[in-house]
Amino acid sequence: MALSGIEIFKKLPKTNCGECGVPTCLAFAMKLATGQAELSACPYVSDEVRAEIDEASAPPIRTLTIGTGDRAVKLGGETVMFRHEKRFENPPGLALMLSDTMDDSVVNEKLSKFKDLEFERVGLILRPQMLALKEESGDAGKFAAFVKRVIDQIDAGIILMSDKPEVMAEALKICKDKKPLIYAATKDTAEAMGNLAKEAACPLAVKGSGLDEVMAITDKLMGMGLKDLVIDSQPVNVKKALEDQVGIRRSALVKKVKQLGFPTITFPGQLTDSKMKEALIASLLIAKYAGIIVLSEMEGHNVFPLLLDSLNIYTDPQRPMAVEEKVYEIGGPREDSPVLITSNFSLTYFIVSGEVESSRVPAWLLIKDTEGLSVLTAWAAGKFAADTVAMFVKKSGIADRVKHRKLVIPGYLAGMSGELEEELPDWQILVGPREAAHLPAYLKQWSA
Amino acid sequence: MALEIPKVSYSGKIKEIVLGKGDKALTVGGETSYPFYLFEGQMPLKPRIAMEVYDSPPEDWAPTALEPFADVASDPVAWARKCIDTYGAEMIALQLVSTDPNGENRSAEEAAALTKKVAEAVDVPLIVWGCNNAEKDTEVLKKIAEDCAGRSLMIGPVTEANYKQVGAVAIGYEHTVIASTPIDINLAKQLNILLGNLGVPDGRILIDPTTGALGYGLEYGYSVMERIRMAALTQEDERLQFPMICNLGKEVWKTKEAKQSRDEAPKLGDPAKRGVLMEAITAQLVLAAGADILIMRHPESIALIQDMLNDLLAA
Ligand code: B12
Ligand code: SF4
Numbered sequence: 001m002a003l004s005g006i007e008i009f010k011k012l013p014k015t016n017c018g019e020c021g022v023p024t025c026l027a028f029a030m031k032l033a034t035g036q037a038e039l040s041a042c043p044y045v046s047d048e049v050r051a052e053i054d055e056a057s058a059p060p061i062r063t064l065t066i067g068t069g070d071r072a073v074k075l076g077g078e079t080v081m082f083r084h085e086k087r088f089e090n091p092p093g094l095a096l097m098l099s100d101t102m103d104d105s106v107v108n109e110k111l112s113k114f115k116d117l118e119f120e121r122v123g124l125i126l127r128p129q130m131l132a133l134k135e136e137s138g139d140a141g142k143f144a145a146f147v148k149r150v151i152d153q154i155d156a157g158i159i160l161m162s163d164k165p166e167v168m169a170e171a172l173k174i175c176k177d178k179k180p181l182i183y184a185a186t187k188d189t190a191e192a193m194g195n196l197a198k199e200a201a202c203p204l205a206v207k208g209s210g211l212d213e214v215m216a217i218t219d220k221l222m223g224m225g226l227k228d229l230v231i232d233s234q235p236v237n238v239k240k241a242l243e244d245q246v247g248i249r250r251s252a253l254v255k256k257v258k259q260l261g262f263p264t265i266t267f268p269g270q271l272t273d274s275k276m277k278e279a280l281i282a283s284l285l286i287a288k289y290a291g292i293i294v295l296s297e298m299e300g301h302n303v304f305p306l307l308l309d310s311l312n313i314y315t316d317p318q319r320p321m322a323v324e325e326k327v328y329e330i331g332g333p334r335e336d337s338p339v340l341i342t343s344n345f346s347l348t349y350f351i352v353s354g355e356v357e358s359s360r361v362p363a364w365l366l367i368k369d370t371e372g373l374s375v376l377t378a379w380a381a382g383k384f385a386a387d388t389v390a391m392f393v394k395k396s397g398i399a400d401r402v403k404h405r406k407l408v409i410p411g412y413l414a415g416m417s418g419e420l421e422e423e424l425p426d427w428q429i430l431v432g433p434r435e436a437a438h439l440p441a442y443l444k445q446w447s448a
Numbered sequence: 449m450a451l452e453i454p455k456v457s458y459s460g461k462i463k464e465i466v467l468g469k470g471d472k473a474l475t476v477g478g479e480t481s482y483p484f485y486l487f488e489g490q491m492p493l494k495p496r497i498a499m500e501v502y503d504s505p506p507e508d509w510a511p512t513a514l515e516p517f518a519d520v521a522s523d524p525v526a527w528a529r530k531c532i533d534t535y536g537a538e539m540i541a542l543q544l545v546s547t548d549p550n551g552e553n554r555s556a557e558e559a560a561a562l563t564k565k566v567a568e569a570v571d572v573p574l575i576v577w578g579c580n581n582a583e584k585d586t587e588v589l590k591k592i593a594e595d596c597a598g599r600s601l602m603i604g605p606v607t608e609a610n611y612k613q614v615g616a617v618a619i620g621y622e623h624t625v626i627a628s629t630p631i632d633i634n635l636a637k638q639l640n641i642l643l644g645n646l647g648v649p650d651g652r653i654l655i656d657p658t659t660g661a662l663g664y665g666l667e668y669g670y671s672v673m674e675r676i677r678m679a680a681l682t683q684e685d686e687r688l689q690f691p692m693i694c695n696l697g698k699e700v701w702k703t704k705e706a707k708q709s710r711d712e713a714p715k716l717g718d719p720a721k722r723g724v725l726m727e728a729i730t731a732q733l734v735l736a737a738g739a740d741i742l743i744m745r746h747p748e749s750i751a752l753i754q755d756m757l758n759d760l761l762a763a
Pocket of ligand 1 (some may be wrong): 320340341342343345347348351352372373374375376377378379380381408409410411412431432433434435436437439580603629630631635658659660662664666668669689699
């Protein structure tokens with residue numbers, strides 16, 4: 001982690017020559033510490049000191065990217081243990097495991113399902129981005145052909161899995177341009193796998209049983225000049241998996257253990273035979289620091305909840321997602337189309353607008369600025385009170401765009417309808433359903 | 449040289465709270481570490497799961513959620529017995545939704561009579577949860593506390609608006625209060641202080657931090673729970689050292705995705721497995737944030753969580 005100004009100052013020449021643009025070395029050190037200056041501005045620091053300072057100011061957990069293009073997955077860069085302290089940076093990559101011993105037809109079916117697993121939520125596209133291709137045949141040619149077949153069909157972040165350097169070498173020839181993650185260097189293959197990773201300029205996973213063994217391997221690989229590493233500590237059970245994840249993150253952040261300053265890769269399927277339990281272990285790993293989670297199965301029913309988990313844990317706790325206050329037109333509304341109102345919390349907006357859309361009834365949706373709070377939260381916080389709602393309805397200009405005077409409010413706010421009618425004497429207040437899911441049925445029977 | 453994981457030093461401890469009485473009474477709390485961090489502290493008592501029972505037949509439930517209870521849906525006593533006899537429930541949570549003034553508006557007398565019947569039919573600890581209307585809950589919970597005197601119920605939600613009345617009867621008739629605040633560490637602490645000042649003994653307070661479902665605000669509660677645990681264990685914030693309870697089943701199962709059929713949501717896989725996973729994952733996450741008691745609906749989600757708890761707490 002970052003050095004303090006004083007720590008940096010101790011390493012500077014202390015000649016106060018001023019060539020860096022600041023009068024003293026101390027002043028320069030202070031600027032460096034707060035990121036207002038670049039070390040290169042001082043011509044007199046030795047290479048050795050430069051390396052020391054560079055290293056010390058690198059993020060405690062390495063940021064790296066697997067894959068290229070659309071489904072490239074960025075991992076690492078985390079700086080905290082708890083999400084209320086600061087937003088967790090890079091959500092884990094979810095990977096589907098495929099083996100070169102699977103029938104072609106099975107692989108094809110799994111791939112086409114994988115492509116389908118794409119969900120829109122709060123304006124974002126959620127989807128699994130990675131495929132873990134595993135060599136189980138023992139046959140380098142077969143594995144390479146399998147890898148080729150897969151990457152020809154789909155653009156995804158690739159993890160190449162084989163313990164055999166010679167098999168890995170063949171597979172890398174096929175796909176190294178896609179920046180796959182090489183899985184994995186063990187204590188026996190560290191050197192060979194390290195060389196492959198270096199030549200191919202691809203990230204490399206380290207597989208060791210327990211953190212001590214992992215550290216010995218990462219240490220060796222770092223010595224070989226490798227920087228983009230990913231850790232698998234091979235926990236034997238769920239309890240140990242949690243301990244390892246916490247241990248790795250904490251060691252890197254608190255103790256600056258460089259050998260553990262990397263994102264992790266996990267295999268919940270190794271800890272259970274049940275697909276349901278595998279998903280549950282994955283859900284915990286999402287919250288507890290995993291970098292990549294490889295799943296043995298991907299179906300809508302396990303992937304969708306896991307993507308929600310990841311979305312929840314990785315949203316910025318300081319800033320609720322909000323949309324702009326305005327009149328949204330859905331499906332080309334006319335002067336006799338219904339008018340609805342809700343809050344500007346993204347989740348609320350996307351749920352409600354999605355339901356209105358799927359009703360196929362064109363409608364006007366008034367979004368009032370509630371500082372990103374949901375309907376009930378906004379109401380409780382006084383951001384959706386009758387007087388301010390009325391003011392917004394008036395200034396929104398909706399009265400000029402429709403002939404009728406009927407306003408649909410959220411069912412949960414039934415209690416405010418009387419007051420709102422007083423504030424908006426020209427309007428009739430209609431209490432809509434409580435859950436947006438019931439809006440389509442409601443809108444279909446609505447008439448001006 | 450072996451790695452020493454940097455340890456957190458915990459100076460606080462969560463209070464142990466006895467739930468119910470008699471043979472089947474349970475104790476929760478007692479943690480001296482973050483949830484399941486057994487490498488640096490203790491979690492001597494397993495988190496517990498209460499199965500939901502409703503006071504009126506459910507409407508609009510996902511078929512998967514209703515199916516296990518379809519034969520008992522209109523008989524809360526039979527429902528509670530089925531939870532215990534068939535699914536091995538270690539606790540029951542009676543959800544008094546029909547007392548809601550905006551709904552059926554059943555009277556406090558009716559609610560109390562029903563609660564008494566259920567309480568007599570079960571030997572496991574019983575949680576009684578009102579309709580979330582502070583005024584009505586006051587009336588209902590007071591009557592229940594009185595009529596079920598000495599039964600050591602867990603009653604809630606007790607809020608800033610009704611803690612005096614409900615707290616007083618809880619003291620008098622020996623029940624445990626579920627102190628409920630809307631996702632805010634300071635409000636949670638404040639309510640516990642107020643309850644303490646009122647005379648509610650420490651052994652009879654549970655914190656309900658308010659729970660949102662997976663994909664529907666879960667992250668807010670998750671972080672508040674983490675902060676509550678942090679304050680309790682590392683900052684010795686004595687008024688936050690209580691076990692936490694999450695009423696999550698009803699939140700999860702009211703979401704759209706927990707209910708949609710295969711036709712309605714072809715991309716979301718098997719509807720039965722999806723609903724179960726959404727509930728179990730919500731439960732797993734609140735456990736990771738510090739929950740000691742979960743109120744859940746589906747027997748399969750519950751079985752999954754029990755299995756995870758056994759793994760996470762294995763010696
Ligand atoms: C997450 C959350 C928070 C988050 C905020 C999240 C956010 N961005 O809004 C935080 C922690 C900040 C928060 C704070 C507070 N909260 Co809060 N919070 C919740 C929680 C758990 C979930 C809210 C949520 O995200 N829902 C999901 C969204 C999508 O729901 P929604 O907007 O209501 O939309 C649904 C429907 O209303 C409907 N709908 C929406 N629009 C429309 C429009 C039409 C026309 C129709 C027909 C339907 C419709 O469709 C949607 C889906 O079906 C709820 C409890 C709960 N389970 O609901 C409490 C809750 C809303 N909070 C509550 C309270 C009291 C507060 C605070 C006032 C507490 C305090 N004193 O500080 C503060 C206020 C904020 C402030 N002062 O800054 C209370 C409100 C009580 C009441 N009945 O008034 C609740 C109900 C909790 C409780 N039981 O006590 N909260
Ligand atoms: S250029 Fe280097 S030596 Fe000169 S004052 Fe700046 S920091 Fe000091």
